[in-house]
Amino acid sequence: MTATLQAAWLIHRRPFRNTSLTVDLFLPELGRVGAVVRGGRKDPLLAPFTPLWVELKPSGDLYSLRACEPRGSRVLLRGKALYCGFYLNELLTRLLHRDDPNPAIWPLYEQALSDLLTDTALDITLRQFELAALEEIGYGVSLELDVQGDEVEPDACYQLNPEQGLVRVETGPSYQGADLLAICQGDWHPAARKAALHLCRHLLAPHLGKRPLKSRELFRGK
Template sequence: MKRVSHEPAYVLHHYDWSESSVIVEAFTRSHGRIALVAKGAKRPSSNFRPVLLPLQQLALSWGGDAEIRTLKSAEWGGGQVMPTGDPLLSGYYANELLMRLLARDDAHPRLFDAYATLVHVLAADEGESLVGAALRAFELLVLRETGHLPALDVQTLTLGRLAPDEPYRLVSEGGLRAAHADDASWLPGAQWLALSDALADEAPLTAALNVAARLPGDQRVHLRQQLRELLHYHCGVGTLRTRQLMMDLQSFQVP
């Protein structure tokens, strides 16, 4: 039986397995997304109950060779408190992206480190603008790590280098191309080139966050729209569940 001990991990999702146990979908640094059965986790006396929380770094130990392994222990890894309010929903949104786009048992250590940075940004809750920039950076990294993001320094079909002052649009089936006159959203080549350089940085989430945060307001909206279309296309849905929840909650806010 294969044993893994004290692996850095985050809980992405969990669901009932039996009257007393749950299945935990976890994102680990060295093993990618895995499924674990936490036996007895629903019992009031379980040591798992106060630990298996989302957006908290954990150290997990498990055993087994089946698709669903058996969780042996879970320890809190320390760090920040759990985000609240809109940042909490943003964290659930990031979790949904990983659930939908990551295959099980496929390690993405750089994406794991970027996710850990995102969690710190969300917990700090330094304003809607910074949280939005962090989400755009994370979306780009998820798309790149899963092979769904084209190169951002050339046009996809021609491989021609982008002109800094010309407009370009990211489309679901055609990659990055010159913007058409009727395109509602696009970014100038200089911004795509800056994002391309940021993703190649040793700390890609922080670098891409800084680029996204400096975009003018209209360009921030355009980047969000283009990434949302690409993510929905590859997730196979019209609207992600957490995104719909966020929109529903905003519709109930008092003006």
């Protein structure tokens, strides 16, 4: 492993000492790892959205980045799509535990970056990634069955318990069954998109902690 180049994405970087960096890398086999890059602060490759080949060497709690090469052209995100990309990176940084392999998240992330370059609505790309990623790391809930195992009915209303699932209710704030089923079917009409936004915020909240997401603040400022 230490002598082999591995595919990676850089998802976060911080200055370290005078000229170095500490970085969070996302790899298909290792998951999210932390690494020190000696003298790497001016390396143009060490930027978000650049597909990389990296050589890592274990060094205490972190790795040491021994080599870095481009794996392809940088994903050129602009405008709001750029802030959505930062949001994806921040989600990975906050949701994934270090050194915990998550190979199923890798294609989801690469697909989301590709979708940000297309005409697909940005919010739909983010919701698709959030729901699929939550499912893969064990935090997803069924949108077709309630906590009793009964099928979600289009005309019924449901509240969400992030740890258990959907609870059918008669009164109070709720999700319309038809909107939940539309999300499952990829029918992204306006009501389904609004429901998916609140649903994902609700599902993610227990796992992101109280610290606000910087990417959300940047997006609001644009």
